[in-house]
Structure formats: structure tokens, C-alpha cells
Amino acid sequence: MRILRSVRHKSCADGSRMKEFLLSEPVTEDFFLFLRDFGRVERLANVGAGFYKFEKTDFFSIKGLAGDTTVEVRFRREVMDITVDFLYALFHFYRDGKPDIDTLKRREAGVERRVKECLYGK
Amino acid sequence: MPEENPSEMIYLNNAATSWPKPPGVRAALGDSLARPVFGSGRTAGSQGDDFVTQAREALTRFFNAGPEENWICTHNATDSLNMLIHGFLAGGVEGGPCHVITTALDHNSVLRPLYEQEKQGRISLTVVPFENAIVSPPDAVLNAIRLDTRLMVMSHGSNVLGSVQDIQAIGEILHEHGVYFIVDGAQTAGHIPVDLGKLPVDAYVFTGHKGLFGVPGTGGDFTSATPDRVTPMRFGGTGTDSFSLFQPQEMPEKFEVGTPNYPGLAALAAGIAFVGSAGTNAIAAKAERQTAYIIQELAKESNMIIYNMTPPHLPIVAFNIAGMENDDVGGFILARAYGVISRIGLHCAPPWCIRHSTGGERLCTAQSLLVYHR
Numbered sequence: 001m002r003i004l005r006s007v008r009h010k011s012c013a014d015g016s017r018m019k020e021f022l023l024s025e026p027v028t029e030d031f032f033l034f035l036r037d038f039g040r041v042e043r044l045a046n047v048g049a050g051f052y053k054f055e056k057t058d059f060f061s062i063k064g065l066a067g068d069t070t071v072e073v074r075f076r077r078e079v080m081d082i083t084v085d086f087l088y089a090l091f092h093f094y095r096d097g098k099p100d101i102d103t104l105k106r107r108e109a110g111v112e113r114r115v116k117e118c119l120y121g122k
Numbered sequence: 123m124p125e126e127n128p129s130e131m132i133y134l135n136n137a138a139t140s141w142p143k144p145p146g147v148r149a150a151l152g153d154s155l156a157r158p159v160f161g162s163g164r165t166a167g168s169q170g171d172d173f174v175t176q177a178r179e180a181l182t183r184f185f186n187a188g189p190e191e192n193w194i195c196t197h198n199a200t201d202s203l204n205m206l207i208h209g210f211l212a213g214g215v216e217g218g219p220c221h222v223i224t225t226a227l228d229h230n231s232v233l234r235p236l237y238e239q240e241k242q243g244r245i246s247l248t249v250v251p252f253e254n255a256i257v258s259p260p261d262a263v264l265n266a267i268r269l270d271t272r273l274m275v276m277s278h279g280s281n282v283l284g285s286v287q288d289i290q291a292i293g294e295i296l297h298e299h300g301v302y303f304i305v306d307g308a309q310t311a312g313h314i315p316v317d318l319g320k321l322p323v324d325a326y327v328f329t330g331h332k333g334l335f336g337v338p339g340t341g342g343d344f345t346s347a348t349p350d351r352v353t354p355m356r357f358g359g360t361g362t363d364s365f366s367l368f369q370p371q372e373m374p375e376k377f378e379v380g381t382p383n384y385p386g387l388a389a390l391a392a393g394i395a396f397v398g399s400a401g402t403n404a405i406a407a408k409a410e411r412q413t414a415y416i417i418q419e420l421a422k423e424s425n426m427i428i429y430n431m432t433p434p435h436l437p438i439v440a441f442n443i444a445g446m447e448n449d450d451v452g453g454f455i456l457a458r459a460y461g462v463i464s465r466i467g468l469h470c471a472p473p474w475c476i477r478h479s480t481g482g483e484r485l486c487t488a489q490s491l492l493v494y495h496r
Contacts, residue, residue, distance in 0.1 A: 044455070047455050047459050048455075048458065048459030048460075051450070051454065051455055051459065053450070063450070063454055065454070065458050065459060068458060072453075072454070
């Protein structure tokens with residue numbers, strides 16, 4: 001599964017930047033559960049095929065319904081140019097349910113260092 | 123009635139833009155493009171319909187207010203509000219900065235032009251609060267009036283709560299004190315009866331794409347007996363008096379410049395005809411009944427927060443689900459899982475929404491119905 005392109009964007013009242021991304025295939029419940037390795041995942045199972053929210057502090061949040069071909073992503077605006085590549089990597093390295101966790105964890109650590117430097121100066 | 127929605131979508135965002143449009147509106151829009159446009163003063167001969175005049179005639183009849191030439195066609199309500207607010211303050215005020223009143227229920231189309239004027243030092247601004255989360259009472263307006271108050275601008279109906287302001291009483295108070303009164307009728311035009319022949323209003327603003335069933339990009343305003351108090355803020359071609367290098371001072375050329383939106387105005391005239399045939403009283407009664415029913419049913423759910431429990435005059439239901447973000451409720455779950463299209467977020471009405479932001483819910487979801495809903 002990969003991100004094809006962004007189809008909608010807006011600036012949000014809380015200062016975040018929202019982008020809706022079109023995916024190469026429908027997003028699955030398994031994908032959202034895989035995201036638990038990288039942040040907090042909330043689930044409302046009785047809404048449609050399942051409504052999911054993923055929150056990665058200081059990076060971004062992802063909202064989606066299982067079975068949809070788009071997801072909404074809210075970026076922390078100040079570090080969006082640093083974190084957006086990691087978003088693409090999450091989808092790319094998921095590899096249809098056989099995720100490359102080691103590569104993603106290495107990237108996550110690298111991006112996290114830069115995010116903290118940018119936001120907190122450390 | 124329009125054909126059934128093929129996608130099973132339930133469209134409840136009519137306070138933003140009405141949909142579906144009546145067949146007559148779609149036909150008028152198509153027909154207007156089937157022939158060359160006829161613009162009075164811009165096209166030789168008389169081979170076509172003059173859509174601008176037709177729209178002006180329809181507005182004059184519908185709102186019971188003339189003369190026809192005092193109806194000015196613009197891009198939308200925001201466009202007209204900018205034209206009137208900046209135009210009034212540019213030319214209609216003597217003695218330097220003056221005092222202006224608006225309300226906390228107003229839309230950014232009113233608030234932003236006024237805050238810009240305040241930032242530039244041209245006015246001091248009073249924002250009248252509201253009571254019971256609904257109405258800015260006339261007494262509060264009276265208390266806000268000062269010796270240097272020259273202008274009040276307010277929405278007739280709230281796009282978030284569906285409440286309708288008592289512009290009869292407020293207008294009478296303002297006129298007793300010599301205050302110019304601009305009313306934003308974006309939410310009321312077509313939804314409830316508005317008789318401008320009787321209301322004490324100096325300028326009334328409307329938009330075409332909501333309750334009048336026209337298309338986006340149309341709107342305008344009516345200035346009563348005092349258009350001379352507003353200075354034009356745009357200058358250009360009118361198709362008349364072209365030898366003069368200065369803007370004509372006659373209505374409507376004083377305020378209408380450039381090529382009009384001919385197809386949009388054809389659709390607007392057709393939309394007004396539709397509302398006229400359906401009857402504004404009948405539309406209002408049905409909408410009030412349906413809105414009251416939805417509020418009554420939603421209120422049975424213990425986790426439902428409803429912000430306009432008293433059924434409003436306009437068909438709007440403002441609500442949240444306790445503990446959930448309104449973006450999740452309206453923007454995601456309702457829209458994507460159930461195909462219900464509503465409005466979420468600040469609704470371009472930040473004072474109200476900020477006052478009612480309570481932790482997890484943040485802002486609100488609003489559903490707005492239309493005469494078509496059964």
C-alpha cells in the first residue's frame with residue numbers, strides 16, 4: 001500500500017495542517033493495528049467497517065475508516081517538512097501485512113531527533 | 123422535486139450551500155449558456171434575455187422592496203458586506219473615527235471587515251454578547267449605543283444556531299438614534315418571510331446559493347432610500363456614460379462594475395421563482411417542524427450535546443457527542459460511514475464557537491435541512 005497523492009488540504013483551527021491522502025488500495029484494520037508500534041491507536045469498531053485514529057505526538061495523527069481508500073492526516077505544522085517522509089514510509093514499509101519494523105524504527109528515531117531539536121532545541 | 127440522489131448521500135449542509143437545486147434552476151443555468159449573453163449597454167440589439175434585469179425584478183417582488191435599481195448584484199454576501207461596510211465608513215462618516223456595533227453571533231463576513239477597520243484606527247467596535255446562547259436582545263443593542271455610534275452590522279439569522287434576530291425592534295432602536303443598519307440576510311433569504319418594505323433596515327444583504335436556490339458566486343444587497351451614504355469601492359465599466367472617466371453616481375451603476383455573472387443571475391431568478399411558488403411561509407413552517415423533530419429525537423440520547431434545544435426558526439441543528447471531536451463526528455463518521463453531509467468546525471463564526479469549546483468536543487457539527495427533506 002502506498003500514498004498516491006493528496007486530494008484535499010486545509011489549515012485547522014488548532015494550528016495543524018490537514019491533508020487527505022489517496023491510497024493505492026483500501027486501508028485495513030490490520031494496518032491501523034500495525035501502527036500501534038509507533039503511537040497510540042483508538043478504535044470505534046461499530047462505526048462502518050471500523051473507525052481508527054492514530055496519534056504520534058509531535059509528528060501527526062491519522063484518521064480513517066477501514067475499507068476506505070483515503071485517510072486524513074493532521075501534521076504538526078512546524079515540523080511537517082521533517083515528518084511527512086515518515087508518513088509515506090509507514091505505508092510503504094507496511095508491505096501488505098509483512099512490515100519492515102526495523103527499518104521503520106531506525107527512521108522513526110532519526111526523525112524524532114530532528115523533531116525534538118526543531119521543537120524543543122534538544 | 124429534483125430527481126433522487128443517485129449516490130444515497132444525505133445532504134444536510136444547506137446553511138452553507140443549498141442542494142439539490144430545483145429543475146427550473148438547472149434549466150435556466152443551461153439555457154443561459156445556450157445563447158450569446160445579452161448585456162444591456164454591452165450588446166447591440168435586443169435578441170436575448172436581460173438576466174440582470176430579470177434578477178433585479180425577481181428580487182424586488184420577492185422582498186417587496188424597490189426601486190429595482192437599488193438592488194445591487196455582487197459575487198456573494200461577503201462581497202456585498204465588504205462593499206457596504208467599507209463604503210459606508212469611507213464616505214458616510216464625519217468627524218473621524220466612529221463607533222460601530224455588531225454581535226457575537228455574527229459571521230466572519232461581518233466580523234473581519236469590521237476588525238480590519240478597527241485595526242486601521244477608523245472605528246471603535248462593540249460586539250454585543252448574546253443571551254441563552256441564542257439571541258442578542260434589543261436592550262443589549264440599546265445599551266451599546268454611544269453618541270458617536272454611526273453603524274450597526276448584524277446577521278439576521280445565525281448560521282450555527284438557526285436563531286433569528288429581532289431586526290424589527292433592533293432597527294427601530296437604531297433609527298431612533300440615527301444609526302445606519304446593515305443586515306446580513308445570508309441565512310434568512312428564502313427561508314423565512316422577509317418584507318423589506320416594512321422592516322427598518324438601511325441595507326439588506328443576501329446570497330444566491332443558499333435559501334434562494336441559486337448557484338455559488340451570486341448575491342447582492344438592497345439599499346433603501348439612502349444609497350448616497352455608501353461610497354463606491356469599485357470602479358470600472360458599466361456599459362453606460364462611458365465618456366466619463368468617473369464612476370456614474372446613478373443606481374445601480376454606482377456599485378455594479380464589470381461583466382455580470384449572467385448565468386448565475388439567470389439561475390437566481392429561477393431560484394426565487396421556485397421559492398415564490400413553494401411559498402416562504404410553507405417552507406418556514408415545514409423546516410421548523412422537521413428541525414424540532416430532529417432535536418427532540420437527538421435529545422433522547424444521553425451523550426448528545428445540543429446547542430439549540432429551543433427549536434430555532436431556521437432549519438439548523440447544532441450538536442456534539444460528549445467526549446468526541448466534532449471533526450470525528452461530522453467530518454468523518456457521519457460523512458464517511460453514513461453518507462450524511464453536514465458542517466463542522468468553526469462555521470466562520472468564531473466568537474460563538476470559542477465560547478462553546480468545551481474540552482474534547484471542540485466546536486460543533488451543524489446539520490441544516492431544506493424544503494426538499496421529507
